[in-house]
Amino acid sequence: MTVAIRQTSETFTPRQQAVLTAALDLLVEAGDGLTMTAVARRASCSKETLYKWFGDRDGLLTATVQWQAAKVRVPLVDRRSLDPDSLRASIYQFARDLLATISGATSVALNRLAISHATEDNGLGAIVLDNGRFTMGKRLKPLLEAGRDARMLRFDNSETAFRTFFGLVLRDVQVRLLLGDKLALSLKEIEADAERATDQFLTLYGVPANKPDRAQR
Amino acid sequence: MTVAIRQTSETFTPRQQAVLTAALDLLVEAGDGLTMTAVARRASCSKETLYKWFGDRDGLLTATVQWQAAKVRVPLVDRRSLDPDSLRASIYQFARDLLATISGATSVALNRLAISHATEDNGLGAIVLDNGRFTMGKRLKPLLEAGRDARMLRFDNSETAFRTFFGLVLRDVQVRLLLGDKLALSLKEIEADAERATDQFLTLYGVPANKPDRAQR
DNA sequence: ACCGAACCGTACCGTACGGTACGCATCCGG
DNA sequence: CCGGATGCGTACCGTACGGTACGGTTCGGT
Known part of the structure; x- marks a missing residue:
């Protein structure tokens, strides 16, 4: 009965990571069917080991979530060479990755x-x-603020701006997937959505450049 | 998305509605604690009655969800007298009600x-x-299409337009509430958000009227 | 070669909860 | 006044699952 719940950037042994992978796979396949016995069997380990390593069921779930969360690759953007095109490209890329991540089976299961x-x-x-x-x-804000400093974006509050960006990119996608709607976004659709969201975001927050017509429907 | 939902607009006796109310209250207070025994006790009825009326646990949940869903008042808009101001007012009102509903405790629990x-x-x-x-x-689309017919809105696909509207209004609010973030939107904030979303939506989809500056940040 | 730690597999326990059975009270039509 | 129906309260059953115990095996250190 060790009460050792360490939260920050826990480091797991390879074997433990294998267990967490098994738990994650199981979670994706059958969300509610995630039972300790099932994890133990899938990972070929004993339940006793699970309890020894993770304390209790909640500890296992927490570890799984943390571990997976740590793997999420959020696109870093370098803010040198910031011209309207690269700004747009960076925003677009961020939107694309965000949408792809959120619509992925792992994200849905975890959420x-x-x-x-x-x-x-x-x-x-x-x-x-x-x-x-x-x-x-946190990742997008620096880019937005760089864009503002460069007089290419206009907003009062980067948090608010990001929230709008979030809404424009995801719209009803996340909640529909969570509720079991089969949406199956193809890469093409994801890219088209990201493009649209980027255009809309720039329409709302962009400073009209020299070339004036960027209106988007 | 459909697949016919059986028993549409099922009619429940007052006693049954009382039971469903109890179930709903219980669901809101302690989401996972919704047990048949608890419902029976809260509603002062016997479990046997629950099973007789609703078949099984899933039937009770389904009935509860359907019953509550039927109560949701989605704002109907009358499309006569459609001028830019009334269009904006209607959209605003819709946004306000949507946000208020979704951020309510009942909606969160149900979702x-x-x-x-x-x-x-x-x-x-x-x-x-x-x-x-x-x-x-379905409720908002007629308004949007009326606006388009009146040359006050511009879009190709009302479904797509609505999805953007949805995203602009809710942004990250729903998923944050679902994940347990304490957000507690006040009426003031809801109205301000609805206002902002309305402005943004009209910036994206509105036809620039005579008075040209509606730009919104 | 030996010892102990780590760990696997499995059997086991306690409890919570879905679902059922039964006894008793109330109400209502004849 | 009576018999059936409805429904409340409670006791009960079966199972699934979280958590524990224990014997057997592998392996690294000395």
């Missing part, structure tokens, strides 16, 4: 899990929020 | 429930989607 276990308090929801939504915001 | 029980297939997610997201779309 379902966190939402299921969200009766106020609770760490899972907070972890997912921190590593998903809020990390995204 | 959590449906998402929890969403391993593909499953009726709950479909019911919530149909009565939430899709009904909203």
Whole structure:
């Protein structure tokens, strides 16, 4: 009965990572069917080991979520060489990656899990929020602010601007997927959506450049 | 998205509605604590009655969701007298009601429930989607199309336009609430958000009127 | 060669909860 | 006044699953 819940950037042994991978796979395949016995069998380990390593079921879930969250690659943007085209390209790329990530099976499964276990308090929801939504915001904001400094974007509050960006990119996609709607976005559709969202965002927040017509419907 | 939903607009006796109310209250207070025994106790009825009326647990949940969904008042808009101001007012009102509904405790609890029980297939997610997201779309589209016919809006596809509207209004609010983020939108904030979303939507889809400057940040 | 740690597999326990059975009270038509 | 129906309360059953215990095996260190 060790009470050792360490939160920050936990480092897992390869074997432990294999277990977490098994848990994650199981979670994606059958969300609610994630039972300790199932994980143990899938990972070819004993339940006792699971409890030894992760404390209890919640610890295992937390570790799984944290571990996966750490793997999410949020696009870093370098803010040198910032001209209107590169700004647009960076925003577009960010939108594309964001949409691809969120619409992925792993993200959906993870968010379902966190939402299921969200009766106020609770760490899972907070972890997912921190590593998903809020990390995204932290990553994009510097770009937005660089764009503002360069007089290519106009907004008062980068947080607000990001939230609008978030809405323009994801729209109803995330909640529909969470609710079981089969959407199956192809890469083409994702790219088209990202393009549209980028255009719309620049229409709302961009400073009209020399070439005036960027109006987008 | 459809697949006919059985028992449309089922009619419940007052006693049954009382039971459903109890179930809903219980769901809002303690989402995962919704047990048949708890519902029976809260509603002062016997479990046997629950099973007799609703078949099984899933039937009770389905009935609860359907019943609540039927109560959602989606703003109807009358499309006579459509001038730019009334169009804006109608859109604004719709945005306000949408945001208020979605950010309400009942909606959050219901969506959590449906998402929890969403391993593909499953009726709950479909019911919530149909009565939430899709009904909203069906209600707003006529207004949008009326606006287009009156040359005050411009878009190719009303579905796409609505999805953007949806994103602009809700942004990250719904998913944050679902994940347990305490957001507690005040009426003031809701109205301000609805205003902002309306402005942004009209910036993107509105036909520039005589007074040209509607730019909004 | 030996020892202990780590860990696998499996059997086991306790509990929570979905679902069922039954006894009793109330109400209503004849 | 009576018999059936409806429904409340409670006790009960079966199962699934979280958590624990234990014997057997592998392996690294000495």
